[in-house]
Amino acid sequence: EVQLVESGGGLVQPGGSLRLSCSASGFTFSSYAMHWVRQAPGKGLEYVSAISSNGGSTYYADSVKGRFTISRDNSKNTLYLQMSSLRAEDTAVYYCVKDEKQRVGSSPIYYYYMDVWGKGTTVTVSS
Amino acid sequence: QSVLTQPPSVSGAPGQRVTISCTGSSSNIGAGYDVHWYQQLPGTAPKLLIYGNSNRPSGVPDRFSGSKSGTSASLAITGLQAEDEADYYCQSYDSSLSVLWVFGGGTKLTVL
Numbered sequence: 001e002v003q004l005v006e007s008g009g010g011l012v013q014p015g016g017s018l019r020l021s022c023s024a025s026g027f028t029f030s031s032y033a034m035h036w037v038r039q040a041p042g043k044g045l046e047y048v049s050a051i052s053s054n055g056g057s058t059y060y061a062d063s064v065k066g067r068f069t070i071s072r073d074n075s076k077n078t079l080y081l082q083m084s085s086l087r088a089e090d091t092a093v094y095y096c097v098k099d100e101k102q103r104v105g106s107s108p109i110y111y112y113y114m115d116v117w118g119k120g121t122t123v124t125v126s127s
Numbered sequence: 128q129s130v131l132t133q134p135p136s137v138s139g140a141p142g143q144r145v146t147i148s149c150t151g152s153s154s155n156i157g158a159g160y161d162v163h164w165y166q167q168l169p170g171t172a173p174k175l176l177i178y179g180n181s182n183r184p185s186g187v188p189d190r191f192s193g194s195k196s197g198t199s200a201s202l203a204i205t206g207l208q209a210e211d212e213a214d215y216y217c218q219s220y221d222s223s224l225s226v227l228w229v230f231g232g233g234t235k236l237t238v239l
Contacts, residue, residue, distance in 0.1 A: 047230060
C-alpha cells in the first residue's frame with residue numbers, strides 16, 4: 001500500500017524555522033516527483049512546492065520562494081521541506097503528495113496528476 | 128483569488144444530480160492543460176477523484192464524472208448520497224505563473 005507520513009510540524013515563532021519530513025513507502029520513491037501542498041485553517045488548498053524524481057529540479061510558489069527549500073533523500077525514501085523566516089500566514093496543514101504519470105492509451109501523451117496524499121502535519125506560526 | 132474559479136457552494140437532495148464548475152482562462156484550462164478533481168471529506172486529507180479531465184481512479188464510483196470544454200471543466204455527481212458531502216477542488220496547470228500547478232478555490236457540497 002502506498003503511504004506518505006508527514007512529521008515535523010509544530011508551533012514556531014514568527015521569523016523562526018522548521019523542517020518538515022515525509023516518509024514514503026509502498027512505491028519506488030526515486031521514480032516519482034513529489035509535492036507539498038498546504039491548507040490554512042478554514043481555507044482551500046494552496047500549492048507550495050515540487051521536486052523532480054532525482055531532485056535536480058525544484059519549483060516554488062511565489063509566496064514561499066526564497067524562504068522554503070524542498071529536497072529529498074532517495075536512499076531514505078524521504079521528502080523534506082525546510083521552512084525559514086516563517087510568517088503567520090504560513091500557518092497551515094502541510095500535505096506531502098505523490099505525483100503520478102500515466103500514459104494516455106497508446107499515444108505519446110501522458111497525464112500527470114497528484115494521486116496519493118499524506119494525512120498532513122500542522123504548522124502554527126504564532127508568538 | 129484563485130486562478131481557477133469554482134462556486135463556493137452547491138447543494139442537492141439525496142438521489143439528485145449536481146455539477147461543480149471550474150472556470151479558467153487561456154493560460155490554463157484553455158491552453159489544453161488537463162484538469163483533475165479532488166474530494167476532501169470533513170477532517171481528512173484530499174483524495175484523487177478524477178484525473179485527466181474524465182478518468183476515474185480505481186475505487187471511485189461511476190456516479191462521479193468529469194468533463195472539459197474550452198476554458199472550463201465540470202464535475203458531475205449523480206445519485207447524490209449523504210457521504211458525498213465534502214469539499215471539492217479542481218486542479219490544473221498555468222503557464223503564466225512561476226509555478227505550474229494551480230488549484231481552484233474549492234466548492235462545499237451540501238447534501239440536503
